[in-house]
Amino acid sequence: MKYDLIIVGAGPSGIFTALELNRRDSNKKILIIEQGKPIEKRYCPKEKTKKCVNCVPFCNITTGFAGAGAFSDGKLSLSPEVGGDLPEMIGYDYTEELIQYTDKIYLEFGADTKVEGIEYKEEIKEVRRKAIEAGLKLVDCPIRHLGTEKAQEIYQRIEKYLIGSGVEILFETQTTDIIVEDGVIKGVVVTDSLKKTKIENIYADNVVISAGRKGADWLKSLCVQHNIAHRAGTVDIGVRVEVRNEVMERVNNILYESKLIGYPLPFKDKVRTFCQNPGGYVSQENYDNNLAVVNGHSYKDKKSNNTNLAILCSHNFSYPFNEPIKYGVKVSELLNMLGDGRILVQRYGDILDGKRTWQNELSRSNVAPTLPDAVAGDITSAMPYRTMTNILNFIEALNIVVPGFAGTETLLYAPEVKFYSNKVELSKDFETSIKNLYCLGDASGWTRGLMMASLMGVRMGQILNK
CATH class of the missing domain: 3.50.50.60 (FAD/NAD(P)-binding domain)
Known part of the structure; x- marks a missing residue:
């Protein structure tokens, strides 16, 4: 036919x-x-x-x-x-x-007929002022949350x-x-x-x-x-960050999703927030060959005590390399290897202290992981130096907009990779x-x-x- x-x-x-x-x-x-x-x-x-x-x-x-x-x-x-x-x-x-x-x-x-991010105009101006102070750009974007x-x-x-x-x-x-x-x-x-x-x-x-x-x-x-x-296009590699709702409460109420872009030193690569989920849950997606990648869900009727969002670093390659998808896969495979095939999670403070995170440390933290089978470990052992540096410097800038975001108990899950680079x-x-x-x-x-x-x-x- x-x-x-x-x-x-x-x-x-x-x-x-x-x-x-x-x-x-x-x-x-x-x-x-x-x-x-x-x-x-x-x-x-x-x-x-x-x-x-x-x-x-x-x-x-x-x-x-x-x-x-x-x-x-x-x-x-x-x-x-x-x-x-x-x-x-x-x-x-x-x-x-x-x-x-x-x-x-x-x-x-x-x-849902409700559109988020259009009601609190004066409050949004204050968030933008903080973003400018931090060297970040706030992108206005009304959101319809399904x-x-x-x-x-x-x-x-x-x-x-x-x-x-x-x-x-x-x-x-x-x-x-x-x-x-x-x-x-x-x-x-x-x-x-x-x-x-x-x-x-x-x-x-x-x-x-x-x-x-x-x-x-x-x-x-x-x-x-x-x-x-x-x-060859751009491949985005980064982490999924999870904090208590109390830290993100003001931004969540004003914007629902704060889309922020920055070009942190020393590399000045594009780094952005993506897919913010107030009261959401960190999730896992599996691609070919059981490649485990982290994502986030946000339900209408079911809420957690945490907010999660992605921080993604854009990678652009030039001659002779033109396989950005494979690059993202290799980084993900290395992180999966350290997590025994599962998603890795590490506390922000442990990264700054140069140590891995242990499971017993997660169990007594204020931020309880919403991905129950994530493995406590060391993201920095597998994440490329340039990417990790961009992410850490971006988090410090974001802390100016959202005080407490760079808290020692803030959780970072990896890998978060967006496979649309071709x-x-x-x-x-x-x-x-x-x-x-x-x-x-x-x-x-x-x-x-x-x-x-x-x-x-x-x-x-x-x-x-x-």
């Missing part, structure tokens, strides 16, 4: 491509191929086991309908200044217009809507290759995700790759194999160097986060309706 459109990956960009195109032309034959499960079957056993059991064949947190976004903190950043480089391609004003359009779709499927559990409900409604509208979805099916003839896409090669015994060719007039962060490395190999124009060369219509082959979302290197990936999908649906 031949389709008008095949979408590889049911992440936000793929979902919203199908949604927008189907609404504009319900006669289009659309197929979504997803290597994971439907959202209603995605479940992390760690909720019961209290430790990662390395689900086979894929981690349910990173793979399945709605991708990692369904198990993220569930925040929509409502500003073109946040979420990647897409405004450079399609324009700042048009990006803002698409944000408003896409936001209405989320509201239609049940997103919540981790509510995001899953919203995406389940979208899944049911798509299926009910005639969009076909092949779950637990892995795309292994694309079919190209004379520089034109013709279809994809797929197999079953678990046994990989049945191989099949599926054909389409257009193919959209929406592989998400989980598929970034696969997409890079595809680009190399088929000579799809791409370039950047595919795209036209303004998101077309690759292969005709009728398009690439979207975080795997493309152009977006970072739910809103930008979603609106890129919306725009793709509009383009394919022409």
Whole structure:
């Protein structure tokens, strides 16, 4: 059977491509191929086991309908200044217009109507003044918080809507290759995700790759194999920081998420905060070869005593090295090795004292870890010197904005790595160097986060309706 459109990956960009195109032309034959499960079957056993059991064949947190976004903190950043480089391609004003359009779709499927970070204007000015004093930039960004559990409900409604509208979805099916003839896409090669015994060719007039962060490395190999124009991008490596809610209370109440950027001495690399979760929980994600990476969740109805956020350092490489994803993987593997395959956690004060953290020290701290199976140890033994220096100096600057942030009991978890470093060369219509082959979302290197990936999908649906 031949389709008008095949979408590889049911992440936000793929979902919203199908949604927008189907609404504009319900006669289009659309197929979504997803290597994971439907959202209603995605479940992390760690909720019961209290430790990662390395689900086979894929981690349910990173793979399945709605991708990692369904198990993220569930925040929509409502500003073109946040979420990647897409405004450079399609324009700042048009990006803002698409944000408003896409936001209405989320509201239609049940997103909370409340927008965080717009109410306390005078208080925000004071936070900005403190940030300027610290040499940091505060980025204004209204936030619509879906919540981790509510995001899953919203995406389940979208899944049911798509299926009910005639969009076909092949779950637990892995795309292994694309079919190209004379520089034109013709279809994809797929197999079953678990046994990989049945191989099949599926054909389409257009193919959209929406592989998400989980598929970034696969997409890079595809680009190399088929000579799809791409370039090395940025890889973000850092830590997830956890403090008591009392430390972050004022900023949490005013902004909900404080997006701060700095260029600390001596290297002046870009360092930023990301994914702040008031009353949230530190979580673990597993990528290929059981690579354990830390993240954070924030629920609507379930709250902890802590706030967590990521501090990420951007790494840009030049000739002769052009494998930033592999660099991030190697750093993560070293940290995983020290933690015996689990996430490492260390107290900030112990880092300054030049010692590892011991489990009995964590048990008597004011900050109780919300990731129960994290291993107390020494992050500095594996984190690159340049990265670690940037992170420590950034924390000192952040302590001016949020007094107490650089407390001795502040927890640092590692590794936190964002795998979206390969950047595919795209036209303004998101077309690759292969005709009728398009690439979207975080795997493309152009977006970072739910809103930008979603609106890129919306725009793709509009383009394919022409």
